[in-house]
Amino acid sequence: MGLSNYLTGILNFITMLLSLSIIGVGIWWALKHHTDCVSFLQWPLIIIGASMLLISMAGFIGGCFRVSWLLWIYLFMMFLLIILLVAFTVFAFVVTNPGAGxxxxxxxxxxxxxxxxxxxxxxxxxxxxxxxxxxxxxxxxxxxxxxxxxxxxxxxxxxxxxxxxxxxxxxxxxxxxxxxxxxxxxxxxxxxxxxxxxxxxxxxxxxxxxxxxxxxxxQNIKQDWRKVAIAAVVLFVFLVVVYSVGCCALRSAGRKDVRVKQSFFKRRFR
Structure with a gap:
């Protein structure tokens, strides 16, 4: 298995653990709603965390076992998740920009x-x-x-x-x-x-x-959203790295498929 496939598996395993942490924070926020009784911030966290979990599972399986079609789905969904994360981050910074004590x-x-x-x-x-x-x-x-x-x-x-x-x-x-x-x-x-x-x-x-x-x-909502937005920027950088490695893993899996097909035809028409 190629280096990119190993890295895809490892990085997506880390992403799965990270997504579980994000879901946990979202659930804790929903139960505690410590932003002074405003409990709508947890939903973006839970949605992003759940999406990351499903996508990283597909990437982990596709990377480790070189399943090309699963890697295609993984990369497409990861691209959409990155776009969603960018949109959420921009929105969070825009709505929390005005206002101060x-x-x-x-x-x-x-x-x-x-x-x-x-x-x-x-x-x-x-x-x-x-x-x-x-x-x-x-x-x-x-x-x-x-x-x-x-x-x-x-x-x-x-x-x-x-x-x-x-x-x-x-x-x-x-x-x-x-x-x-x-x-x-x-x-x-x-x-x-x-x-x-x-x-x-x-x-x-x-x-x-x-x-x-x-x-x-x-003001308290603003402070909490700003913390989440900054964390989202860090997460965005990490996901871009994971996405780039996933693209390399897809190319590696594609080369494997070509070799398998060539070997099959050689045996069949020998």
């Missing part, structure tokens, strides 16, 4: 504005049905409950490093100039017209209905 003077945390982010992410999160689920989930996780214990004074709260969802959902915007009572109780806003969320904040629901809360959720 706004630094505040004298504060350890940033604030987030919904209009800063891509229209697609805004529509996904701001959809009434989706947000109802996300808001309910965030409340169930009690993301604000630890703030009073961790930051008992205004000075401690001001220097805190809140997560995007804690910054957006647990407190009113700083521009409203509420009076600090504790980390989750604020009163007497002095500039209620500074932001539309100033009038949305209340001590019963905090800022879970605020646009800043949606923006905080989107």
């Amino acid at each position: 706004h630094a505040l003077a004298g504060k350890g945390f940033d604030e987030y504005r919904l209009q800063d982010y891509s229209t697609w992410l805004q529509k996904v999160v701001d959809n009434q049905k989706n947000w109802g689920h996300i808001e309910s989930c965030l409340m169930d996780t009690q993301i604000c409950n630890s703030l009073n214990r961790n930051y008992p004074t205004e000075q401690a709260f001001s220097s805190s490093h809140l997560s995007p969802t804690q910054s957006g959902c647990c407190k009113p915007p700083i521009a409203c100039r509420f009076t600090f009572v504790n980390a989750t109780v604020w009163k007497n806003p002095k500039n209620i017209s500074a932001d539309q969320d100033c009038s949305t904040w209340n001590k019963q629901e905090l800022c879970f209905n605020c646009t800043s809360c949606r923006a905080g959720v989107i």
Whole structure:
């Protein structure tokens, strides 16, 4: 068996293990949905992982046993997978490119504005049905409950490093100039017209209905999608290498088929 066939088998075995890891991450994401209760990122991962598993199995068998027709199918499907991966990576970078936290003077945390982010992410999160689920989930996780214990004074709260969802959902915007009572109780806003969320904040629901809360959720989605997009670039390079070796294995298998046919005709017409 030629070197390219050995490499095709080995690389596709590695790809099978990698695809199982990707599927596992997707399933874990679906169960834990740690991106602040938004659980749609797992589907691209599961689809890509399952596709890789089936394709790499075909490549492993076709490469090791020099099955030309299976290698043809393998290379065609691998090409489609690479195109799909490129499309997903470009899409992920495009939708996560706009938007960032706004630094505040004298504060350890940033604030987030919904209009800063891509229209697609805004529509996904701001959809009434989706947000109802996300808001309910965030409340169930009690993301604000630890703030009073961790930051008992205004000075401690001001220097805190809140997560995007804690910054957006647990407190009113700083521009409203509420009076600090504790980390989750604020009163007497002095500039209620500074932001539309100033009038949305209340001590019963905090800022879970605020646009800043949606923006905080989107910021976490953006961070997770960026990590996946960077991993997809690395995966793309690896798959291109596997695809190139597979092309060499196909040529090797084709030469074997020619030799077999020549040997058959020689014996038959000798």
